[in-house]
């Protein structure tokens with residue numbers, strides 16, 4: 001029998017500006033007839049104990065998916081760490097898993113594999129990696145990192161990798177599921193997937 005795991009809050013990161021797609025709210029852009037965020041929510045929902053959405057625009061439209069919606073506490077679109085910060089502050093559970101709204105093919109075992117990596121290494125944060133590429137916005141971390149992240153952001157830190165470098169981080173390989181990390185940043189990429 002598996003040991004019971006610590007409970008996990010899933011945070012879907014939809015707080016960006018979508019500039020490469022022309023300044024649209026990417027999570028609400030349709031892929032194969034459904035908003036991209038809906039694909040991500042559907043895949044993440046069974047993997048976590050609570051699911052929340054970080055979005056800085058169109059809060060009502062995001063709320064229609066049936067999960068709490070919250071914006072960044074630090075304004076000005078400073079990047080994904082602002083979304084993680086807001087997620088850590090809102091999460092009800094001791095662990096927080098993140099996934100971006102623009103990666104609709106998310107692995108069904110993303111959280112389980114990140115959890116196994118985090119627990120084995122007794123790390124503070126587990127991050128996905130495929131081949132030579134890290135995927136920093138697919139992570140699982142401890143909610144009690146909030147004050148540490150807050151101090152980093154208050155000091156002007158913005159880069160995800162630079163913050164990770166200050167933590168005990170374990171990389172979890174997903175080379176066998178590299179396609180699950182494909183993300184959609186441009187209209188061209190959307191069209192190539194939208195068939």
Ligand SMILES: Nc1nc2c(ncn2[C@@H]2O[C@H](COP(=O)(O)OP(=O)(O)OP(=O)(O)O)[C@@H](O)[C@H]2O)c(=O)[nH]1
Nearest residue numbers: 013014015016017018019020077078079080083100
């Ligand atoms: N909360 C929050 N999330 C962000 C911010 N910037 C990016 N993100 C999220 O971080 C993830 C990766 O974002 P990117 O694709 O690099 O940025 P983007 O703003 O979505 O798109 P571009 O403007 O085209 O770079 C996505 O889930 C975004 O929603 C931000 O300022 N605040």
